[in-house]
Amino acid sequence: MLEVRDLSFRYDAQPAIVDVSLAVQQGEFVALLGSNGAGKTTLLRIISGLLRPASGTIAFDGQRLDSLQPHRICDLGLVHVPEGRQLFxxxxxxxxxxxxxxxxxxxxxxxxxxxxxxxxxxxxxxxxxxxxxxxxxxxxxxxxxxxxxxxxPRLLMLDEPTLGLSPALATEILHTVRQLNKERSLGVLLVSQDVVQALQLAHSAYVLQNGRMVRHGTAEEFLGDESLRQAYLGI
Amino acid sequence: MYQVTQSLVSGILTGGIFALLGVGFSLTWGVTRAINVAHAAFAVIAAYVAYWLLQMFHVDPLLALVLIVPLMFSLGVAFHRTLIKPTGERTHDLELASMMLTFGLAAAIENGIAYVWSPDPRVINTVYTGKALSIAGISMPIAHILGFGLALATIAALYFYLERTFTGKAVRAVWQNRVGAALCGIDLERVTSITYGLALASAGVAGVAMALIYTFDPATQFSWLIYAFLVVIFGGVGSVLGSLLAGLFIGIVLGLSGLLIPFAWSNLLLFAMLIAFLFWRPTGLLRR
Incomplete structure (x- = not known):
């Protein structure tokens, strides 16, 4: 459904995203993990058209997004719930x-x-x-x-939806997202600091480090392999 | 007492028109972070269009609005597309850049009008000019009443447009959070163009309303601009209701001060109050 290939982006000549590829299938729940400053928010902002990539392609249901304005991308059913909420x-x-x-x-x-x-x-x-x-x-x-x-939306990108919330409320919100994913077969790309909970809900996960995609696997792989978790997620 | 009431009434009538002069200026400032110093110059263009339509074709200024409002709306859209938008794409400080750009534009408009139509002061002379209604001993010139009515109706229309329609809400959304608005599927460029259209259309009505009650010449744009600035500073950037209250307040202060101090000093009083106000409530009357 969403197909990101070899995406790169620079902030004032400083590379922020380097050759990143990522895919989300129809109805799939994908967690995007990584430490602060790894480039998760930047990646979402590029996908939703708020930032222009330096190179690489983004396709949604086969249609190229990487030169579209945010409102056109929203119209295709790819909706971004941004960091900091950005409400009115x-x-x-x-x-x-x-x-x-x-x-x-x-x-x-x-x-x-x-x-x-x-x-x-x-x-x-x-x-x-x-x-x-x-x-x-x-x-x-x-x-x-x-x-x-x-x-x-057919694919919802959520950037830190639980930041600053109480653990109980965070759980409630994430489970609502999972419910949406199941009931409406809504694709989800979730960025969250709450790694364990994200992995428990997601089908698969990507790990971003210093702007590079270093690991991709199923949620079970990450949850079941302690060395993998320690190496990439520090837990 | 009679004099106080009389001054209060004329203050309110002119104040409503000041509010209309400021409301569009405030809107573009709030929504796009661009300070359009040429706002009043556009109002003067509308005043001249009304004047010439009256002189050459005997079209009443109120009727001329049917032509002037869409004309000014289109001018606003074109102004945004050709000047404001490209400037915004080339700078990180649009407030400053737009102020310089539109300062030059205002000078160009002023001199352009003076060149084409001469710098002579103009008066709009209709059948009702100079006539007045007298209610309970208070005299109200018909031109003032018409100007005030125009201003109030335009401000009310603008208010309901922004509060009740989808596009109006989108204008407010862009003003409050550009990123959030873009992610809702709002086309920022289109909404900004509409905002400029509305702003200059309101400036056009304000120009006609001002021309009904004051003489004007090309340089008048500067004193009208001062009123627009005062309205924004008293009323807060981007607030329609704040602009209305601010305009009425300015009108009343000018009206009443005429009783106590020589007329030439009333602007001085206004600016003294402005400085005091900026210390007390730098974000305007209604903003928290």
């Missing part, structure tokens, strides 16, 4: 969610999508009229994921 703080929960369905194709299903998001995150249902800037971190993260779902 002076707008209500409802307005934030509605804007997730901004594109005409998504707007046609707005009512049903909104109902589904509230079904997934019942807490948001009671807060639809509240300004997003006044919500707790956990609730804001629910809005961010909800806003991503409103676009009607």
């Amino acid at each position: 703080p002076s707008m209500t929960v409802r307005e934030n969610l509605e804007l997730g369905a901004y594109l005409p194709a998504a707007r046609r299903h707005l009512a049903a999508s909104l109902e589904y998001v509230i079904h997934l995150f019942p807490k948001l249902g009671a807060r639809l009229g509240q300004l997003v800037g006044t919500l707790s971190g956990g609730e804001q993260q629910m809005v961010a994921i909800g806003r991503g779902l409103m676009a009607g």
Whole structure:
């Protein structure tokens, strides 16, 4: 479904991503792991069109993405829930969610999508009229994921959706994502510091180190092999 | 007491028009981080278009808006596409770069108008110019009432557009978080163009409203720009309601100060208050 090949990117001549390849199949849950500064966020930003790669290709269902604007990529069903959530703080929960369905194709299903998001995150249902800037971190993260779902994605890229949340809430959110992945066969590319939990939910994982993809394997391989975990993940 | 009420009323009527002059300036500043110093110069262009339509074809300025509003909207879109966007792509500091660019543009527009239509001051003379309504002893010139009504209607339309329509919400979204907006599927370039269209269309209405009550010449753009700046600083960048309150406030201060100090000093008072205000609430009236 998503096919990234030999991707490279530089920040002011400093290589940040070097020859990275990655694939996510239809309905697959993939964890992207690596330490801080490894390039995970940069990689997602390139895929969603916020940054332009120096070289390499990105294809989604066979269509090339690497020269498209972010709004065109979103329209194809590849939706990025970014690091730091990037919500609209002076707008209500409802307005934030509605804007997730901004594109005409998504707007046609707005009512049903909104109902589904509230079904997934019942807490948001009671807060639809509240300004997003006044919500707790956990609730804001629910809005961010909800806003991503409103676009009607086929592949959802989540960047650190549990950062700063309590362990219980983090677990709840990650399990909701897993539920989405199962029920709607939604493809997921998850970046998370919560390595063990990510591996327990994912089908497969990639490890990024200093901008290079150093390891790819199934989640079971990583969970079952301690030397592998220590070498690449430090746990 | 009579004089105070009279000054208050005329202050409110002109203040509404100042608000309209500032609201588009505030919008483009907020949404695109570009400071369009030529905003008032565009308003003066609209004033001249209204003037010539009246002189040559006897078209009432209010009727002329049917032509002026779409014209100014298109000019706004073209202005963004040809000047603001390419500048934004070449700089990391669009606030400064846009200010320099549009300062030059404002000078070019001012001199262009002076060259084509001479620097003579112009007055719009309609059938209702100089006539006034008198309510409870308070005299209200019809031109002021019309200008105020235009301003209020335009600001209300802008407000509802931004609050209630999908594209309007997208404009606010781009203003609050560009990255978030792009990832929602919002075409930043298109929304920014629309924002410039709306801003200059509102400047066009403001130019016509100002021309109904004041004489104007090419250099008038500078004093109108000062009002726009005052509105943004009192009202906060990007806030429609803040702009309205700020405009009314400026109008009232100017109106009432005329009772106490010589008229020539009222601008001095306004700027003294502006400096005090910047110390007290640098982000505007309504911003937290």
